[in-house]
Amino acid sequence: MFNLASYLPYLVNRIGVRLAGAFGKELAAYGITLPMWRVLAALRQRGGQRVGRLAEATSIEVSTLSRLLAGMERRGLVRRERASEDARSVLVELTQAGARLIQRIIPQALHYEDVALRDFDRADAEALKDMLVRVYDNIGALEEEGLEKARRSA
C-alpha cells in the first residue's frame, strides 16, 4: 500500500541529501556553501538581476537570500545597488572576483552531473531532466490551486 523506497518525494530527497553532502564538501575547499554556489551560477547565467528574481532562480527564500548576499558582498563576490528604474528593488551583480570563482567551480559542478548520470546515454539523461521539470511544474500548480482554494474560502 505504501512503500517509502519507491515514493517519489523520498527518492528526490535522498538524492538531494547525497549530492549536497558530496558537492558541498568540495565547495568548502573554495570557501563557499551550496546556496552561494547557486547564487553565483544564477548570476553568471542570467547576469545582474533583482533580489526577488534571484530568489526564484535559486529557490532560496528572500529573507535567507538577503543575509546570504550580505555575506557574499563582504567577501567581495557580489555587488548590490538600488535599481535605477525602480528604487525599491536592489540589483545584484557578480564582481570580477565572483565571476572568476564561479568560472573555476563550473568544471567541478559538471563533473558531479557526469557522475550522477554516468550510466545514462544522452537521450535518457534528457528524458530524465524533462520529467523533472514537469514534476516541478506539477507541484507548483498544486500550490497555486491551494492558494486559490484558500482565497475562495477566505
Next chain:
Amino acid sequence: MFNLASYLPYLVNRIGVRLAGAFGKELAAYGITLPMWRVLAALRQRGGQRVGRLAEATSIEVSTLSRLLAGMERRGLVRRERASEDARSVLVELTQAGARLIQRIIPQALHYEDVALRDFDRADAEALKDMLVRVYDNIGALEEEGLEKARRSA
C-alpha cells in the same frame, strides 16, 4: 557551456524545496515535521530497527536522528530500548499512537505523489523512479571512490 536550468542537481534541489514546502505545511497540521514523517514511514514499513539502520533508511544524520527520536519519544510516537542481541544498539519501534498517526497521513502523502506525477502515465512514472534510483546509486559510488582515494593517499 553551463546552464543552471538544465543542471541535474539544481532540478532535484528545487523539487525538494517545493515538495518540502507544500507537504511540510500539511504535516504541521498533524504536529509533526517532514523528517518525523520519514521516520514514521520507515518504521511502519520495515518494522522496529536500530538507530543506525533508521538513519540510512531516512537519509538523516545519526546525531540529528537521535535528537529527533528523543522528541518523538516524548510525544509518545516511538519507543526506544537497548537491543537484546547487542546492547550497544538501540531498537526503535512505533507506539500504537505513532502507528495510528502514520496511517492517517499516508493518504495525504500519496496525494502529493499523484499531483507531482499528474501528467505521467504509469510506465513513465516507473521509468522516472528507476532513473532516480540509478542516480542515487551513482552518487553513492562516487562517494565510496572518493573515500578509497582518501584512504590510498593516507
Next chain:
DNA sequence: TATTGTTATACTCTATAACTATA
C-alpha cells in the same frame, strides 16, 4: 580499541513578522 548512540556547540536555513524605502 572499535562500534553504537547520545550530547554539546556553533553554524546555517526557514518561517514569521516587524521594519525601511520606495511607489
Next chain:
DNA sequence: TATAGTTATAGAGTATAACAATA
C-alpha cells in the same frame, strides 16, 4: 496602501567532536 528588501527572532537541521555504554 502596496511592493521590494532588510533585519530580528525562534525553531529545526548539519557538522564536528567529545562522551558513554558496550563489544
